[in-house]
Amino acid sequence: AALAATLGLYRAGLATTRIPVWRMIAAPVAHLRARAEAVQARIPADGRARLRVADMTAAVGGGSLPGETLPSAGLAVDSRGAASVAERLRTGDPAVLTRVADGAVWLDLRTVAPDDDAGLAGALGRVLTER
Numbered sequence: 568a569a570l571a572a573t574l575g576l577y578r579a580g581l582a583t584t585r586i587p588v589w590r591m592i593a594a595p596v597a598h599l600r601a602r603a604e605a606v607q608a609r610i611p612a613d614g615r616a617r618l619r620v621a622d623m624t625a626a627v628g629g630g631s632l633p634g635e636t637l638p639s640a641g642l643a644v645d646s647r648g649a650a651s652v653a654e655r656l657r658t659g660d661p662a663v664l665t666r667v668a669d670g671a672v673w674l675d676l677r678t679v680a681p682d683d684d685a686g687l688a689g690a691l692g693r694v695l696t697e698r
Contacts, residue, residue, distance in 0.1 A: 609688035614695030
């Protein structure tokens with residue numbers, strides 16, 4: 568039944584709006600950037616200084632599309648202690664998975680459902696305003 572329902576979405580041309588992975592792949596970079604700006608605006612002012620909206624590249628898939636990438640957008644936390652920031656996000660509630668590169672913590676909004684933006688903002692706000 569699940570397979571039939573999924574195939575029905577493909578036949579109806581609804582895969583990019585109803586199947587989560589295709590919805591993430593199809594998200595326009597401008598939409599991701601706007602979401603990143605909205606999340607950034609929700610962070611308390613004293614935590615916002617280390618947070619910036621950033622363009623990035625997303626990996627499309629591992630086994631099904633190895634090596635394929637596409638443009639994306641999200642947030643970067645600039646920090647000398649990037650690994651520590653990433654750990655606090657990963658072990659917080661909600662847990663936020665990130666990657667660390669070039670002295671920053673990168674959060675790709677292509678991998679975050681829009682319904683989770685408020686939780687992401689809360690987690691970032693807590694970590695970035697910790698003393």
